[in-house]
Amino acid sequence: MDRFVVVGLGNFGSSVTRTLYQHGHEVIAVDTDAAAVDDIAPHCSRAAHGDGREVPVLKELGADEADAAVVSTGDDLTASILATMALHDVGVENVYVKIISDNHARIMKQLGATEVVFPERxxxxxxxxxxxxxxxxxxxxxxxxxxxxxxxxxxxxxxxxxxxxxxxxxxxxxxxxxxxxxxxxxxxxxxxxxxxxxxxxxxxxxxxxxxxxxxxxxxxxxxxxx
Structure with a gap:
């Protein structure tokens, strides 16, 4: 069983969380929106109300032992950059990022994102x-x-x-x-x-x-x- 961290629980992040959990993996989901955290809680291993851009928060959640992470912070470009950097800082090598534009994709690739995903496109x-x-x-x-x-x-x-x-x-x-x-x-x-x-x-x-x-x-x- 692999461990995954999902930062951001909009439609995309919640869908990824549910699917990974249904496939038998350990999934830690984190968001600053308490309502979104409450909604996903029955569908993941651990749901946390916190800031996935912060290294101490990620370490407390056990992200430093995760096999991979998914960053899905909506239209907040800064949040996706900081979350990706924080995940790399705690030792998560494989980080998949939901993007909103070609410029966003270019930035995330330069930051070492394993893969960028543009669901709407x-x-x-x-x-x-x-x-x-x-x-x-x-x-x-x-x-x-x-x-x-x-x-x-x-x-x-x-x-x-x-x-x-x-x-x-x-x-x-x-x-x-x-x-x-x-x-x-x-x-x-x-x-x-x-x-x-x-x-x-x-x-x-x-x-x-x-x-x-x-x-x-x-x-x-x-x-x-x-």
């Missing part, structure tokens, strides 16, 4: 990607020109197996899972000998260009089914 990008192509069910960006997407099975692929289709060789994609939507079961890893059905969706990983080529086929399939 990412959710907007993912929504636009999904609604612009009807064959796309879900979209997760993994980095520059790389993503994982859930696609409708193209009509040309229905009734065939992954082995027959040679998806990796022919389309330069990896099918990491098949989602059987009739029973809502995720098959990971997929059996290459299973026949694809029109009720399946595919979770594929690869470059944006390679996925778009298959998504175009899937989009045509989706439109024909309307």
């Amino acid at each position: 990412e959710s907007g990008f993912n929504l636009a990607s999904r609604i612009s192509e009807k064959g796309v069910v879900n979209y997760v960006r993994m980095g520059h020109d790389l993503s994982v997407q859930e696609l409708v099975v193209p009509e040309q692929w229905q009734g065939h197996t992954l082995r027959e289709l040679s998806v990796r060789a022919e389309h330069h994609l990896s099918v990491v899972a098949i989602h059987d939507t009739t029973i809502d079961e995720m098959i990971v890893p997929p059996d290459p000998s299973d026949t694809l059905k029109h009720t399946d969706t595919l979770i594929v990983a690869g470059t944006d260009e390679a996925i778009k080529n298959v998504a175009d086929m899937a989009s045509a399939t989706a439109k024909e089914g309307e």
